Amino acid sequence: EVQLVESGGTLVQPGGSLTLSCVASGFNFNGHGMHWVRQAPGKGLEWIAYLSRSSSPIHYADSVKGRFTISRDNANNLVFLRMSGLRVEDTGVYFCLRWFWFPGESTGPFDHWGQGTLVTVSS
Amino acid sequence: EIVMTQSPATLSVSPGDRATLSCRASQSVGTNLAWYQQRPGQAPRLLIYGASTRATGIPARFSGSGFGTEFTLTVSSLQSEDFAVYYCQQYNDWPPWTFGPGTKVEIK
Numbered sequence: 001e002v003q004l005v006e007s008g009g010t011l012v013q014p015g016g017s018l019t020l021s022c023v024a025s026g027f028n029f030n031g032h033g034m035h036w037v038r039q040a041p042g043k044g045l046e047w048i049a050y051l052s053r054s055s056s057p058i059h060y061a062d063s064v065k066g067r068f069t070i071s072r073d074n075a076n077n078l079v080f081l082r083m084s085g086l087r088v089e090d091t092g093v094y095f096c097l098r099w100f101w102f103p104g105e106s107t108g109p110f111d112h113w114g115q116g117t118l119v120t121v122s123s
Numbered sequence: 124e125i126v127m128t129q130s131p132a133t134l135s136v137s138p139g140d141r142a143t144l145s146c147r148a149s150q151s152v153g154t155n156l157a158w159y160q161q162r163p164g165q166a167p168r169l170l171i172y173g174a175s176t177r178a179t180g181i182p183a184r185f186s187g188s189g190f191g192t193e194f195t196l197t198v199s200s201l202q203s204e205d206f207a208v209y210y211c212q213q214y215n216d217w218p219p220w221t222f223g224p225g226t227k228v229e230i231k
Contacts, residue, residue: 045210045212046222059217059218059219107215108172109169109212110169111172113167
């Protein structure tokens with residue numbers, strides 16, 4: 001069974017830093033690109049970061065570029081999101097996602113999501 | 124960036140009735156379109172990908188259609204567990220990967 005479990009969410013002050021972790025199990029982690037998507041309270045879904053199987057390429061949403069860093073540890077099936085310069089508007093639930101596509105395809109949906117971890121940015 | 128829109132924002136439906144949700148892309152995404160369901164307090168889950176293919180374990184009452192810029196998700200006979208928020212998402216042209224704002228299906 002594919003499982004993604006996020007951790008690290010907490011209350012942090014504006015301007016602060018935080019690192020989220022996501023541990024994956026039940027699949028060949030090295031074979032999949034991974035994403036982070038967030039959801040502000042009562043709002044919709046916003047994609048924020050992606051990294052490929054080999055950690056290159058990496059893409060970020062404009063809203064977090066220069067402040068957030070995505071990385072992975074393939075030996076331990078981990079994905080990280082390092083967040084710095086946090087703002088009140090970064091408050092929300094952060095989801096770790098697996099990107100899936102069929103052999104021969106070049107894109108696909110997000111087929112598994114973690115349960116999310118809550119980040120609250122407030123003074 | 125491809126902008127996704129959804130209508131209606133809220134859909135009031137009686138259990139057992141049919142629900143039809145719409146999604147529009149600002150430019151063609153072919154069939155690279157997915158639908159996700161999010162129940163209260165839960166993570167989203169993949170329902171439909173490739174515009175019309177049900178994901179593993181998704182009941183046959185869920186169906187998707189469309190191509191290019193216009194897409195539809197239909198729930199043929201709403202069950203109590205289907206009252207949720209539904210998001211469409213394009214994965215044709217990225218980054219960024221973009222979601223629609225969601226349609227909330229509520230009990231009438």
